[in-house]
Every structure is written in C-alpha cells, then in structure tokens.
Amino acid sequence: MSGDPALELVRCAAAVGAAIDAVLDPLAALGRTAARHLPAPGRRSSTADDLAFLRPSIHALLREGPAGLHGAGVVAQPSHPADAAIHLEWWEREGGLLRPRPSNLDLHDERFSDHPRSPWFTVPRDEGRGVIDGPYVDLHGDGLYVMTFVLPVDVDGAFAGVVAGDVAVNTFARPIVPVLRRLGGAAVVTAEGRVVVATTPEWAVGALVGDTPPPGSHMERIAVSTPVAQWRVLRSVRDV
Structure with missing residues (x-):
C-alpha cells in the first residue's frame, strides 16, 4: 500500500459512497415520477393502469441507468391491510431486451409475496428511508450476487410504496476495486x-x-x- 493509510481509507469510503449515489440518484428520479401517478394512501389501492403508466420510466431507467442494473420497478402499498394482492410493476433487462417479471412468479417469489414483512419494504415504510438489501444470489436471474436498492415513495406526505432496482455486485464493485486495492x-x-x-x-x-x-x-x-x-x-x- 502506498500513501497515508488513514487517507486511503477515507478515499475508499468516498468511492463506495459515490458508487451508491450513482444507483440511488436515477432511482430517486423514478420515485418522483411514481409519486405523481400513484394514488394517495387510504383512498384506493394502485391499479394495473396506475402502475403501467410508470412503465416507460422504468424502461428508461433500465436502458440508460447505472451499469449493472438488471431489474427495476415499483411496489405499491396496498390501501387496505386485507388486500393481499401484489401491486407490482417490475421489469428485467436480459441482454438488449426488457421483459416483465411473470405474474405467476411474483406469487411464488418470497421476496415479493412476503413484502409487507420484508425489511426492504418495512424500513422505507416505517422509518421513511431507503435501504440496500443484500448481497444475495439472484435465483431467478443468472445466479449472480445482486443487491436491491430501495427508496420510499410518498404521496401527500404518506407512504405509497417503494421504487427499487437490482444491481449486479460485480458491476457495482468495478469503480471501487482500484481504490480498495491500495x-x-x-x-x-x-x-x-x-x-x-x-x-x-x-x-x-x-x-x-x-x-x-x-x-x-x-x-x-x-x-x-x-x-x-x-x-x-x-x-x-x-x-x-
């Protein structure tokens, strides 16, 4: 290692923070769009049309967003606790193509079906802040380690859901590794x-x-x- 060790630690922490911001900034833009189109909590649950309206923004995020982003979308908060449906608009990038997550997979994917009790949903809902889930192996993708970046969406000052993106760890790490090696x-x-x-x-x-x-x-x-x-x-x- 060359240079002052304490300074190198500071530089590395800054590089990690910048890599995180590179994912969160475009995700926050999707969140602002979602806040304009999701219904206010308590009025009604989001419909398929509400979520489909966000599809072009999700597609743009996947095509133009940070490297390594291979899945993104919106998970809306149900209007009533008894509403067990998954109010989800989620797309994945596969090569140069975008495909929706199949609805039958949603119902059997514990990450989504159990979302009212999952930290990636409860932390934004209860604490009003974003969260990063993982790393974990994406069993429905290429078996790579991924992380899910999540931000809350508020409508009229109340929690309406989350925007989220799955990022491959190996791609996320690329700008960090040269600094970490020092x-x-x-x-x-x-x-x-x-x-x-x-x-x-x-x-x-x-x-x-x-x-x-x-x-x-x-x-x-x-x-x-x-x-x-x-x-x-x-x-x-x-x-x-």
Whole structure:
C-alpha cells in the first residue's frame, strides 16, 4: 500500500459512497415520477393502469441507468391491510431486451409475496428511508450476487410504496476495486458484516465477516457516509 493509510481509507469510503449515489440518484428520479401517478394512501389501492403508466420510466431507467442494473420497478402499498394482492410493476433487462417479471412468479417469489414483512419494504415504510438489501444470489436471474436498492415513495406526505432496482455486485464493485486495492487486504461490508467487495480471497462476496481480526493482525475501519446503508470499509493489518 502506498500513501497515508488513514487517507486511503477515507478515499475508499468516498468511492463506495459515490458508487451508491450513482444507483440511488436515477432511482430517486423514478420515485418522483411514481409519486405523481400513484394514488394517495387510504383512498384506493394502485391499479394495473396506475402502475403501467410508470412503465416507460422504468424502461428508461433500465436502458440508460447505472451499469449493472438488471431489474427495476415499483411496489405499491396496498390501501387496505386485507388486500393481499401484489401491486407490482417490475421489469428485467436480459441482454438488449426488457421483459416483465411473470405474474405467476411474483406469487411464488418470497421476496415479493412476503413484502409487507420484508425489511426492504418495512424500513422505507416505517422509518421513511431507503435501504440496500443484500448481497444475495439472484435465483431467478443468472445466479449472480445482486443487491436491491430501495427508496420510499410518498404521496401527500404518506407512504405509497417503494421504487427499487437490482444491481449486479460485480458491476457495482468495478469503480471501487482500484481504490480498495491500495489498502492491501481490505473489504467493504454491510451493517450485518456481509462482504460486498474484497481484495483478498479470505473474504468472499456474501460471506459474514466479524470484527475480530485474524491472529497476529488488527483491523482498521471507517464508516461509509450514506443515509441508506451503514456500511464500513475494513482493512486487515498484520502486526509487526
């Protein structure tokens, strides 16, 4: 590693924050569009026509948005607790084509069917902030590690649903890796300690990393400043 270690940690945290913002900024634009077209909570549940009106904006996000974005859409809040339907408009990018998520898959996909109790939906609903879910293996895609970036949508000051996008971890990591390598053995981890990207095979993507360093070493860390993710950059340093 070259340069001042503390400064390199700061630079790496800034690079991670910039990569997160590169996904959230266009997703926030989709959220503003959704807020103009979804019904106010309590009046009625979103209809297929309400959600279909957002389709061109979702398509534009997938075609022109951040690299590695291979799925995006809107999940609306039901108007009544007894409404068990999935109010969803979700599209995926497959090569140069866009395809909708099949409705029969929605009903059996736990990530969507159980969304009223899933953190990616309850955190935006109950805390009014975005969240990043993952990394996890996308079993309905190419088997890659992905993360889901989620932002709340408010209509008339009340929670109306979320906008979300699935991003491939390997693509998300590309601008981070060169900066991370300057730290030597290092990793970016989530609040739960799950590895997002690392420069050492000892820390595999998706693995859980504790705060206890390997024998004969100590851990340096810095928080990534972002309201949607309490991530950290970790650096393992061998004791002299």
